[in-house]
Amino acid sequence: MSAHEKKPRAPANALRTSSTKPPLTAPPRVALRCKAEQTNGAAAPDGAATSPPGTGDAAAASVRVAERGRRVAQLESELGAVEADFERGGRRLSRMLAGESEAARLWQRRQQQHAAFLETDSELRLLRREVAGGEDGDREGDRDVKSCISSLVLDRETFREAYNEAMAEVRRKEEEVSTLQGQVRGLKSWVSSSSRVSEQMSDEVLGEEMRRLGNGLQNWVITNFRRAKIDTDKADASTRDDLERLVPTYETLASSSKIHFIQSVVSHLLVEHVFSAYFVGISREAARDLSNVEHNLSHFGSLILPHFRGRLAHHFTGSTESMNQWRATTLSILCKCSQKLQTETATVVETVVEQTNRIVDSIGDSKHTENRDMSLRTLVTSSVELSRLLRVQKAVFSIVMPCIESFQRTMFDADIMEDIGGEDEDTLNGREIRCVTFPGIVKTGDENGDRSHLKNTVAKIRVLCEPD
Structure with a gap:
């Protein structure tokens, strides 16, 4: 090549x-x-x-x-x-x-x-075959899901209709129960008021009236002060003195629990002007005279009782019962003269309303209105009627509302107290009380005014305990 x-x-x-x-x-x-x-x-x-x-x-x-x-x-x-x-x-x-x-x-x-x-x-x-198969499966799954959703929507509508019907039936039953309870309370009140003087009201009726009054006060405070702002630093010297007297721990309580604080203030005013009075509606002089008569008669009975023995002893053994019966009878007579009690009663009611407005308006950002005052007057009037009802009973009913001081500890007692915080009572034993929102009722003696050694809690004190 x-x-x-x-x-x-x-x-x-x-x-x-x-x-x-x-x-x-x-x-x-x-x-x-x-x-x-x-x-x-x-x-x-x-x-x-x-x-x-x-x-x-x-x-x-x-x-x-x-x-x-x-x-x-x-x-x-x-x-x-x-x-x-x-x-x-x-x-x-x-x-x-x-x-x-x-x-x-x-x-x-x-x-x-x-x-x-x-x-x-x-x-x-x-992959295309898999995607095509997956899309077919997805479309089929979507159809299944849509059919399930449609069936669930139909079931939901059916359940909703059934639920609405059931709730309507429950509301009707609740209205019937409420109506029947009102009728029962009315019958109890009518039986108690229209019966003989010697017949007394039951503890259940009195406790229910006290609880209703406490619930009314709570609703009034929530309705009118739920959105209000409380600042105790704005209070003047007079208001500070009143707060110190009514709720000594008002400074810490107002900043953390304003609703409970206002309930406590109004409750202390009710106890001070209504429940602590001898009999609301009579003048101070008349109340003082009746109190002196009751005290003197009790003292006279205690002096002559040890000197009587034998056949005459049984005439004086019931001095406590007799005095309670005398008080119940005398005050029942005064209750029948309702027209003569209106002036003093109106004065007491306006005093409570005026002091409440003065204290609350001075530390809050809202002023009182006619509707708020009217509902408060209704509550005070109800408390006056309840205090009279307690005084005409032969048994001695005492209003109990302890005062919480900052320098001493008041512990929870399940026998006479109930916690409004919703905690279990078993966990509240030995817990310190933060504030008292509404008083309770303690009954001494029986329906005849005798056996003063017996004590019974008719309505428990409403308290708020310190957190654990």
């Missing part, structure tokens, strides 16, 4: 297996020179045979030398041309081999990419 001929292209498999070949080298100059010398040597015998001897030999020798030099020069020029052609062919072949190796690499890369493409395409087809 000459340098001017091209080498045929190797197949693709051969290019992939062998991407590089060893470089071609040019033939050595010595071989060409030897070939020229051999050519000249072969021509020499012919010249020697034709050239004449003597001078002819020298001329022939010079001719041979010149011919040999020309031949050498021609061969060298041919050699240079051959070498140039060989180098060009070598470079061309190297470029062709480099291009073929690059093409082999490109073909190999293409095959790899094609294989990766086929694999990716297969995965894509699988």
Whole structure:
């Protein structure tokens, strides 16, 4: 194969297996020179045979030398041309081999990419089938969910209708129960008020009246002071004195429990002006006179009782019962003169309303209104009627409302107290009381005014305990 001929292209498999070949080298100059010398040597015998001897030999020798030099020069020029052609062919072949190796690499890369493409395409087809199946499942699931939601909505509407019907029935029953309870209370009150003087009201009726009064006071405070802001620093000296007298711990209580604080203030005013009075409706002089008469008669009975023995002793053994009966009878007579009690009663009611408004308005951000005063007057009037009802009983009913001082601890007593905080009574034993919101009633003696050693809690004191 000459340098001017091209080498045929190797197949693709051969290019992939062998991407590089060893470089071609040019033939050595010595071989060409030897070939020229051999050519000249072969021509020499012919010249020697034709050239004449003597001078002819020298001329022939010079001719041979010149011919040999020309031949050498021609061969060298041919050699240079051959070498140039060989180098060009070598470079061309190297470029062709480099291009073929690059093409082999490109073909190999293409095959790899094609294989990766086929694999990716297969995965894509699988994923598309999975997505199509998932979409079908999702659509079917959506249909199932929508059908379930529709059925649940229908069930909800059905349950709502049934619930509304049941609640309407419950409200009707509650209204019937409330009506019946009102009728029962009315009958009890009517029986108690229309019966003979010797018949007394039951503890249940009195306790229910006291609880109703406490609930009314709580509702009044919540309705009128739920959004009010209390600031005791704004109070003047007179108001501070009243607060110190009624609720000694007013500073800490007003900042943390304003509703309970206002309940405590109004409750102490009711105890001070209504429940602590001898009999609301009569003048102070008349109340003082009746109290002195009762005290003197009790003292007189206690003096003469030890001197009587034998047959007459039984006439004086019931001095306590007799005094309680005298008090109940006397005050019952006064209750029948309701017209004569109106003036003093109205004075007491207005006093409580005025003091409440003065204290609350001076420490709050709202002023009293006619509706608020009217509802408060109703509460005070109810407390007046309850205090009279307690006083005409033969048994002694005492209003109990302890005063919480900052320098002493008042502990919770489950027998006479109830916590309005909603905690379990078992966890309140030994707990310190924070404030008293409404008084309680303690009964001494029986329905006949005798056996003064008996004590019974008719209505428990409402208190707020300190947090645990």
